[in-house]
Amino acid sequence: MFSKRGADYDRAGRESALRIVWVYPDLLSTYGDQGNLLILAHRARARGLAVQPLQVRSPDRLPEQADIYLLGGGEDGPQALAAQRLNADGALHRASAAGSVIFAVCAGYQLLGRSFFAKGERHPGLDLLDLHSDRGPSRAVGELAGPVDPRLSLPTLTGFENHGGRTHLGPEVNPLARVTAGVGNDGATEGAFRGAVLGTYAHGPALARNPALADLLLCWATGAGQLAPLDETWTDRLRADRLATLPGG
Amino acid sequence: MTLPVSDPRLPIRARVASAVSRTAAAVSRATGRGDGSVIGGRIGLLIDPDLLANLAAGRRIALVSGTNGKTTTTRLTAAAMGVLGPVATNSFGANMPSGHTSALARAGRTPYAVLEVDEHYLAQVLAATRPAVVALLNLSRDQLDRAMEVAMMAARWREALAGHSDVQVVANADDPMVVWAARAAPRQTWFSAGQRWHEDSWVCPECGHAIVRERDQWWCSGCNLRRPQPQWTATDQAVVGPDGLRQPVSLALPGRVNVGNAATALAVAAAFGVPPAAAAPRLREVVSVAGRYAQVERDGRWIRLLLAKNPASWLEAFDMAEPAPTLLSVNARGPDGLDTSWLFDVDFTPLRGRPVQVTGDRAYDLAVRLQVDDVPFRHVPSFAEAVASVPPGRLEVIANYTAFQDIRAELDRVL
Numbered sequence: 118m119f120s121k122r123g124a125d126y127d128r129a130g131r132e133s134a135l136r137i138v139w140v141y142p143d144l145l146s147t148y149g150d151q152g153n154l155l156i157l158a159h160r161a162r163a164r165g166l167a168v169q170p171l172q173v174r175s176p177d178r179l180p181e182q183a184d185i186y187l188l189g190g191g192e193d194g195p196q197a198l199a200a201q202r203l204n205a206d207g208a209l210h211r212a213s214a215a216g217s218v219i220f221a222v223c224a225g226y227q228l229l230g231r232s233f234f235a236k237g238e239r240h241p242g243l244d245l246l247d248l249h250s251d252r253g254p255s256r257a258v259g260e261l262a263g264p265v266d267p268r269l270s271l272p273t274l275t276g277f278e279n280h281g282g283r284t285h286l287g288p289e290v291n292p293l294a295r296v297t298a299g300v301g302n303d304g305a306t307e308g309a310f311r312g313a314v315l316g317t318y319a320h321g322p323a324l325a326r327n328p329a330l331a332d333l334l335l336c337w338a339t340g341a342g343q344l345a346p347l348d349e350t351w352t353d354r355l356r357a358d359r360l361a362t363l364p365g366g
Numbered sequence: 367m368t369l370p371v372s373d374p375r376l377p378i379r380a381r382v383a384s385a386v387s388r389t390a391a392a393v394s395r396a397t398g399r400g401d402g403s404v405i406g407g408r409i410g411l412l413i414d415p416d417l418l419a420n421l422a423a424g425r426r427i428a429l430v431s432g433t434n435g436k437t438t439t440t441r442l443t444a445a446a447m448g449v450l451g452p453v454a455t456n457s458f459g460a461n462m463p464s465g466h467t468s469a470l471a472r473a474g475r476t477p478y479a480v481l482e483v484d485e486h487y488l489a490q491v492l493a494a495t496r497p498a499v500v501a502l503l504n505l506s507r508d509q510l511d512r513a514m515e516v517a518m519m520a521a522r523w524r525e526a527l528a529g530h531s532d533v534q535v536v537a538n539a540d541d542p543m544v545v546w547a548a549r550a551a552p553r554q555t556w557f558s559a560g561q562r563w564h565e566d567s568w569v570c571p572e573c574g575h576a577i578v579r580e581r582d583q584w585w586c587s588g589c590n591l592r593r594p595q596p597q598w599t600a601t602d603q604a605v606v607g608p609d610g611l612r613q614p615v616s617l618a619l620p621g622r623v624n625v626g627n628a629a630t631a632l633a634v635a636a637a638f639g640v641p642p643a644a645a646a647p648r649l650r651e652v653v654s655v656a657g658r659y660a661q662v663e664r665d666g667r668w669i670r671l672l673l674a675k676n677p678a679s680w681l682e683a684f685d686m687a688e689p690a691p692t693l694l695s696v697n698a699r700g701p702d703g704l705d706t707s708w709l710f711d712v713d714f715t716p717l718r719g720r721p722v723q724v725t726g727d728r729a730y731d732l733a734v735r736l737q738v739d740d741v742p743f744r745h746v747p748s749f750a751e752a753v754a755s756v757p758p759g760r761l762e763v764i765a766n767y768t769a770f771q772d773i774r775a776e777l778d779r780v781l
Contacts, residue, residue: 152709152735279705322710
């Protein structure tokens with residue numbers, strides 16, 4: 118059901134490194150967003166995959182040939198600027214059309230949609246996900262959790278959200294999860310995905326608490342059916358600890 | 367308990383409020399409920415809402431604000447200003463108006479005051495205390511689940527300063543957010559204390575274009591905002607002043623960041639007419655700041671406490687700490703911010719090769735973070751166990767706010 122790319126090969130026929138791009142860390146990096154890059158690289162290397170992490174600042178052109186693109190959170194001004202530059206650059210659209218994985222959190226998630234609000238104005242998004250965002254009645258700050266769409270075969274999503282937006286999904290995307298704690302998109306659903314493009318309001322290093330989601334992104338990027346299991350002692354304890362703090366947890 | 371003497375220059379309501387404030391503070395200390403630095407001021411302000419302004423009147427005041435280093439810089443500045451005479455200061459880190467009120471009431475009549483100000487309260491305290499000098503240290507991400515975003519905070523500072531035509535700003539030339547805010551004041555003295563953390567100032571707060579950095583310089587690619595030429599510069603063990611003279615500073619506090627704080631202190635004191643050569647020897651009097659940097663001996667272990675509450679200050683703590691056994695402790699209670707995402711903004715790789723232990727309410731967040739950075743660690747349920755499991759010698763403890771207070775309490779409120 119998802120577009121999968123086989124691993125790329127260099128001229129000598131060797132499998133080349135997994136290329137993970139952190140998009141515009143100068144604009145989209147509010148709070149620990151670097152974590153998603155570090156976690157994906159760590160988990161890929163633990164499986165013996167070579168990784169080529171890349172940070173591309175906003176004045177520079179994005180490469181079109183990367184395997185995974187990561188978008189972080191950002192304040193209003195930088196978010197609007199990032200959307201403008203990504204639309205002008207066009208590389209992310211071409212990469213996505215070619216099957217590259219995009220994982221976005223918070224402001225980065227909003228700008229993947231058709232439009233979003235920043236500094237009191239509506240801005241055109243990248244239109245890579247069928248959704249739009251506006252301002253909510255209050256800021257959503259706190260733990261965010263809920264069961265993930267069963268088709269993704271992932272355990273409960275857990276994260277921390279901090280945003281003033283509300284996101285309305287169109288018919289072409291699926292919600293990532295149903296909300297049992299926190300607000301997410303609108304208090305009922307959280308995040309969205311379509312093909313290999315996935316966004317969430319679980320902000321910052323969302324993959325730290327959701328290692329299975331990290332592995333899913335790696336599977337999409339490499340075309341692997343499954344990855345060798347890793348020691349999850351500490352991630353399991355962290356997840357259990359966080360989920361236990363929730364009402365009814 | 368003796369009742370404090372009233373200051374006859376204060377209006378009657380302020381005199382009553384001031385006396386009650388000091389009594390409440392004394393009660394708070396005597397009953398062990400706190401150090402009295404907040405409760406007294408809170409009660410005093412209820413009786414006289416203008417109490418802070420009344421207590422500030424007639425004093426020459428310096429305010430110190432910023433995300434990091436404000437408690438230490440306040441202590442160093444108060445020490446430097448001591449050359450001139452008695453200085454009132456809120457040395458317990460109680461940095462909101464109630465704390466300022468307590469500090470001034472407790473100090474009685476002093477010609478000078480140096481007040482640490484929480485960055486959110488700068489406008490309010492500027493208006494109430496009419497300071498002669500305001501020192502602006504830095505702005506970086508800090509507890510974003512409740513604090514204002516960095517650019518918004520800079521805008522608030524800018525607005526606050528624009529309303530005060532008589533204030534001298536002493537500001538950090540290396541922080542674009544601070545420079546932008548400080549330019550709203552009529553007069554600035556710039557200092558350079560170096561800055562490791564750049565992640566919150568890549569976008570110009572004036573025009574939204576990219577900030578370019580090259581070595582120690584920075585400038586906006588879209589407007590005329592750029593690093594001003596500093597008059598005061600911190601080097602390894604010295605501060606170079608506006609006359610180009612190199613003033614050696616020998617501090618009891620560790621780390622390059624504290625030489626930067628010393629440069630700020632000397633620049634503020636100079637604005638009041640204190641020559642650096644007279645002020646510098648006094649900086650050594652500051653040996654610990656509300657338990658920070660304090661060294662305590664326990665069963666042959668020399669334990670040093672370092673407070674690190676946000677990414678910028680963790681980087682500085684790794685720089686200050688010796689390559690010795692290290693305990694990290696992280697909580698996420700109210701004063702810490704409930705969000706631990708910032709752990710991924712900190713590069714923990716400098717800890718590789720040191721025996722690391724983790725503890726605190728959010729030890730598992732730390733554990734996952736260290737694993738990603740390939741730093742081996744051991745989880746310990748308590749501070750006592752951490753101490754017991756290291757050999758005699760140095761133990762560096764790096765903790766965020768409430769974790770630090772917990773450990774400090776276990777070490778019997780070291781000062």
